[in-house]
Amino acid sequence: MATFKTRAQYVADDLRERILGGEFKGGSQLRQDALARDYDVSRIPVREALLTLESEGLVEFHAHRGAFTTELSVAAIRELFDLRVLLETYVLRHAIPNLTAADLDHAGSVLRQYDAALDSGSQIDNWSDYNFAFHHALYAPSGLPETLAMIGQLNTKSGRYIRMQLVYTREIEKAELEHRELLELARQGDVDKACRLLESHIKDAAEGIAAVLEKNLRSA
Template sequence: MATFKTRAQHVADDLRERILSGEFKGGSQLRQDALARDYDVSRIPVREALLTLESEGLVEFHAHRGAFTTELSVAAVRELFDLRVLIETHALRYAIPNLTASDLDQAEAILDQYDAALDSGSQIGNWGDYNFAFHHALYAPSGLPETLAIIGQLNTKAGRYIRMQLLYTRKIEKAEREHRELLKLARQGDVAKACQLLETHIKEAAGSVVAVLENSLNSA
């Protein structure tokens, strides 16, 4: 496959990472010229990258005024996480009957890998990526590509909030335990319980993000 990556895609990938990491506050203007210098490219691939990020909901364009990072809001968190519950349980329901041993092992491997990284004292860094990789591994066997795409979208949009949570709370261990439990239920093929757990898993995450966010917005 060797899928070639254009400069625009490189810029998009890196810039997405920077936005999710919180380098830019909500509502910051992203000047095309500055970014172009940053990445040592012309403004054209930068514009294309910004368009991509716009479609992902991380950035908004205003004609002749440029691109701004989208604002964070409590309402958006609530909505995004509600949608995650709705759609991810849907995907999980379809996926569980199709899960092969290899699928389950792969999902477990992701958890182990992350545990190892965590024990070695390294920084959380891209926990969000591990988190999504695990969830994705569970849903993928559903054989529903459009659904997976939307789940991916929701997770990139929610990514900024998830990072916030991890930065300001210490819920990772709890999430990890729930992941293990979720995997166990999936292994047993218990659709109802697995979906139930997934629902509370996501809703609790939403709760702590809202707490963090309300705090940070009040103090601002």
Template sequence: MGTSLRPLTMAQTVAKNLKEKILTNQIAGGEPLRQDAIAKSFGISIIPVREALRQLEAEGLVQLIPHRGAIATELTVDKALEWIHMRLLLEVDLLGRAMDVMTDEDADRAETVLSLYETNLKNRTHIEQWSDFNWDFHKALYAPANRPETLDILANLHKKSDCYVRLQLLDGDNVERAQSEHRELLDLYRARDKDGATKVLAEHIINVANDLTTNLPSSA
């Protein structure tokens, strides 16, 4: 279960490199991503570059436009807030349903995932997988609800908002607060305090939205 730490393929290495440049605005929104130039810079064929761009398209970081090629997506608060609002509606409901039927073993599984996540945040290791660890923790909390279709929708939302979550977590203060909120959420979950847990979860997701509002431009 969860995110495994495994060597990156060449396509993943290219995707990771491009992702970091887009997130840090070294590659600006709307800037073209020439496959031949990228392949040359890595000393590789164009095939893994194409795969990397498809990965980034799935994460919302790249747009593949017919007859134009790939361009970097502009990160705007409007898009992020739409996804986060959908997360808020679905996740609070799903957590409540999960807590009606959860067991101590479910809480233990969430604890295991969170501990791995916290270790990597503390050591600032495997940064490219932080958002995966975040989703794995949330998914572990919601799993007892047995709502696979809702989980699929949420997995897609988390994937789309991957870049925004990682952008938020690159701020050290945000990392500390997120860790504290996750721990509080898990404690309430284990104590089966549904009202408290759903309240903390809602505040946690709203805090993500507030952080992004201050760090991203509007599309207007």
């Protein structure tokens, strides 16, 4: 069922990856005509894709001037990460009591895939997806789909900067260790400790990103 994908959706998915991957820096303009040629479609599906990305906070439309990739201020990034702490500890708190053995197994298997990917080389492009998959595996049993959707939005909006931080500071290994610890605490059902760890896990990432951004600002 519903295996059909419109061209607009295809363009949106690919363009999202390109933006999150850092191909378009700063507030660079995305010309509809050029993108249409890129994807060999007309400008209509490109426009629709850009509208979708606008609603996700990745681009901004200026009437008759076109779409530009958004650039988040350091303050905005801090705010988004504070929101992540608030919402993710909230769902984790609700998820842990519901975790089944199958849920824990699934989260564990995602972690093992991390390791395989790490060992096989720097598949950093996919790391963000794995990261989100692990967090999602822990959160899903909360039975709070609307909340999970908002968390997904926050991740998308700040995704570009998360990847940047990972590349710059190479602290994937540290995150990986914290993930293992988080899974263990969840297995033990220690809600408070797990939430505290999650909070510092997210805040550390935010501080790393802020540091990188502020360094870049000074050098520019």
